[in-house]
Amino acid sequence: MEIPVKPTESEKNLALLVEKIMEPEEIYSEDLGIEKKIVARSKCISSLKKMHYLLRSERILDSARRYLKEGVADKMIVVMLHKQALAAGRISFVSEERESPLGAVKLYIYHDNPHDVIDWLAPPTRKGRPVFERGVPEPDCY
Numbered sequence: 001m002e003i004p005v006k007p008t009e010s011e012k013n014l015a016l017l018v019e020k021i022m023e024p025e026e027i028y029s030e031d032l033g034i035e036k037k038i039v040a041r042s043k044c045i046s047s048l049k050k051m052h053y054l055l056r057s058e059r060i061l062d063s064a065r066r067y068l069k070e071g072v073a074d075k076m077i078v079v080m081l082h083k084q085a086l087a088a089g090r091i092s093f094v095s096e097e098r099e100s101p102l103g104a105v106k107l108y109i110y111h112d113n114p115h116d117v118i119d120w121l122a123p124p125t126r127k128g129r130p131v132f133e134r135g136v137p138e139p140d141c142y
Contacts, residue, residue, distance in 0.1 A: 003083065004103030005029070005036040014038045017086050017105065021051040044141040045109070045117055054091050055122055061130065065122035067093040069115075077114045080104035111137065 001022060003014050015027050015038050024040035024047060055064045071079045082100040085092035097104045111117045116137035123130040 001040040001108070002106045003038040003040075004105075005038060006102055009102070011036070011038060013087075015040075017083070019050075020086055020089055021048065021054060021081075021091065021107075023047045023050065045111060045120070045138045046136045046141055048109070048121065049136075051091065052121055054089075056130075058091060059128065060091065061122045061125050063093065064091070065118060065124065067095075068118045068122055072114045072118075075110060075112055075114060077107075077109040077111075077117060079107050081107060113137065 001018055001024070003017055005011055005014055011029055018024055018027055018038065018040040022040065022042060025042045025044075027038065027040045030037050030039055055061055067079050068077055071077045080094045080097065080100070081104065082092035082094050083102045083105050084100065086105055094100050094104050109117055116134070119132075120134045120137055123132055123134065125131060
């Protein structure tokens with residue numbers, strides 16, 4: 001996950017955003033000269049259990065599934081989230097960075113079968129309810 005840091009923003013507060021949707025193994029700041037960003041990493045898909053829960057509690061499985069599927073490229077899923085919504089503990093996907101005035105949060109998910117991850121995070125629904133629930137697609141990572 002990458003979170004852009006604007007000059008008026010606290011890196012410490014932005015690092016807390018990470019924990020709204022994931023349990024990272026490491027969080028660090030990267031200074032790229034012109035811009036700064038907070039980077040959070042985890043080797044385990046299970047670190048996204050908070051996101052898994054939020055997608056259900058906010059009842060946005062269908063839109064989440066659409067954004068996740070659109071973000072698939074080979075063995076990776078890339079989606080962008082609205083930074084201010086995340087600060088409020090909500091998940092809001094954006095299609096373009098400009099939709100999040102303070103910069104979009106970029107979530108990169110790497111997995112040999114990204115569609116298994118999508119089926120776990122945001123399964124298809126019928127009448128607003130998941131058609132199935134799958135386990136975390138990585139039994140060896142707990």
